[in-house]
Amino acid sequence: MQNAAISIQNVSKTYATGLTALKAVNLDISPGEIFALLGPNGAGKTTLISIICGTVTKSSGTVSVAGHDNEGDFRAARSLIGLVPQELHLSIFESVWDTCAFSRMLFGKPRDDAYLEKVLRQLSLWDKRDSRIMALSGGMKRRVLIAKALAHEPRILFLDEPTAGVDVELRQDMWRIVRELRESGVTIILTTHYIEEAEDLADRVGVISKGELILVEEKKALMRKMGQKQLTLELTTPLAKLPKALAALGLTLAKEGRELVYAYDMQKPQHTIAEVLQAVTDAKVKFGDLHTEQSSLEDIFMGLVKQ
Amino acid sequence: MNLRGVWAIYNYEMARFFRTLGQSLISPVISTVLYFVVFGAAIGSRIQNIDGVSYGAFIVPGLVMLSLLTQSVSNASFGIYFPRFSGTIYEYLSAPVSPMEMVLGFVGAAASKSLLIGLIILATSAFFVPLQIAHPVWMVVFLLLTAITFSLFGFLIGLWADGFEKLQIIPLLVITPLTFLGGSFYPIGILPPFWHTVSLFNPVVYLVSGFRWSFNEVSDVSVWVSLAMTGVFLAVCLAAVSWMFRTGYRLKN
Structure with a gap:
């Protein structure tokens, strides 16, 4: 697809251990959609996301982000992407504000306190901006990860299991945030175990199993077709x-x-x-x-x- | 080039250093004072002058180098190992930052920290022996080159290590013996011919010798040889780092 937000062609991945995590995956993500990647544990969801974001090297195939090859033109490709990882990887000694300001700078964006304030308020983190991350609850830490991913104004947001281990209130909050982001034109790709999440949020659903993308379908069509x-x-x-x-x-x-x-x-x-x-x-x-x-x-x- | 990204990494690493400024400075200063008490005042008073330089003054460049090497290696190795250990490395890898920009940020910060410590030790030593620096520009050149080279070396260790033990073992098994046997406390000319030849394979010999020459024009080898050997070691470290990034070694699956 010419104007796809993300275009994945024939991407395969075999780890050094010999484990084949992905087998010739093809997928196009349209700008502005919410795409849910479903699959059991170990199906290859995180591997696929990691390859697009550049934290895992693919064995073969190509990935382009808004037309930019994610290896040859990695700066342009990565500037557009925000990644919220599955695990709570945060430097615990830092304050919420500092870690978000760091993320923005790392992505080469000039300082913009007004924007950062907007993001922190949207995520109900504004009151915690001076708290050290180690003092936050698990749910708050997940919000910080989202704030960090949004700090550089990405056009595409990856959420790797955003609601794993999150209480009901926060989960609904997350869904609200995801919808708000989509309204502002951000393309969202999320992986999840919770089918209800995909059912509630996604425009399209992809099902991945044993490294193969076995189905990609409009959610409504899928429910109609298979319902x-x-x-x-x-x-x-x-x-x-x-x-x-x-x-x-x-x-x-x-x-x-x-x-x-x-x-x-x-x-x-x-x-x-x-x-x-x-x-x-x-x-x-x-x-x-x-x-x-x-x-x-x-x-x-x-x-x-x-x- | 993503200069802001480099600056972000550099700043973050320096902030970590300043947060624990007391610990970062007190231990090298105390150990330097101890060296001066033991080697300078106690034993040094019984050692004759070396090439017209008192033993106390002779060991100053060696002591500065000793701290510079160990601090560079430990700062840089910890700096890159910790994000790998805690998982926060994902952010660096997914950011529009090239491998060389990452090296610039991490190694630049580690080298800056060890330079600061080196200068403080130099200032400390001025309380014990009269300091004279014959070639200040050369001194700065050797300080800079050493800090950068060994910060790169530390960065390599931080990439290679897959546990905290490995992070300690290279400084302990390699750096410390090399510095102690590298002429920090004695001119290698006083060694028997065989050990003298062996010493010439130790890169630290060239660093200490060149650095010492910039203080009091006493050296084991010519300053140009020192400079060339330091350059070679720097190039080797650079090549190894760029190979690691090209292959994604220990950073990416």
Whole structure:
């Protein structure tokens, strides 16, 4: 893609230990999107991020950031990127303000106290600006890592498991920050274990398993395409045997005859809900309640990774 | 060139030094005073003059070099090892900072610190012996070259080490013997011919000799040979550092 924020072509990585972490990965990230990279532990998520950011050397392939090769033109490429690592890597003796000012300078940007103040306020760190990092809680340290990554006004932000080990309140705060950043035009790539996070935030989802990118899809399309819906009827009197007419429609008995279940594809259901209910009424089966369930991204994900 | 990035690294490293200024300065000053008491006042009074220079004055350049070498190596090795150990190295590697700019920041700061300590030791020694510096410009040249060369060497150790023990072992097993056997406390000319020849393979001999010459024009080898050998060692360290960065050795997977 010509104007991709990030273009990854045929990137492979084999570590010195012989472990192959990535196998010929191809991926384009569009400017301004939130892309969620899902995968189990050890799938290669962090390796892929590290290669783009320059902390791990790739074995083959090319990576370009807004058209700049990330090795040949590393200055231009890296200037655009902010990286929030998975681990809380911070120099604990420094103050919040100093460490953020350091990050900005390291990236070659002139001092801008007003901007730094804005970032610290956005992350609720302003009151802690003079605190030493060792005095902060784990959640606060994670905010500091984000502030450091934002200190040089990056156009692309990488969040490697931003909400691992973070309490509910902070997680929601993170999501709010991510949305705000996207509104300001920042492209965001996040890796996560929490499927709900991807489901809630992402525009597109990539699933990585055993070093291979096995799926990249618009989240909505993915949910539509792979989403299964299920209708459950709770029967007033349990059925010993499923009437033939209902079995023909694809219904099944569950919970020792106390439930009738109909699983269908949302895109092209073989029978409408009305048809199914009519058939149930015709068979003189009485039900007290009914509900439908839609498979979540988590179910889809588990299904994919297990294959 | 990302000069701001270099300055950020340099400043950060210097701030670490000034935060612990007391510790950083007191220990080298105390050990220098002890050397002067033992070698200068106690034993030195029984040693005859060397090439017309009193023993106390003779050991001043050696003592300054001793501190300069050990401080350069320990400052620079710790400076780069600590971010590797704590994981904060990720930020340096993902920043638009070239390997050489990183070296400039880290090694520049380490060399500055050891230069400061060297100058303070020189000032301390002025309380014990009358100081005379025949060639101040040469003195500064040798101070600078030594501080830079051994800070580079320390940087290499900091990159190579994968534990705190390794960080200590090279200074202990290599630097200390080389300095003690490098003519810090005696002219190598008084050694038997065999050991004299062996000494000529010790790079510290050339540093101390050139440095001493700048004080009182007493030297083991010609000042030009000293200068050339220091240059060679500097070039070797530079080559090794750039090889390490090219291959990503111990920095990147």
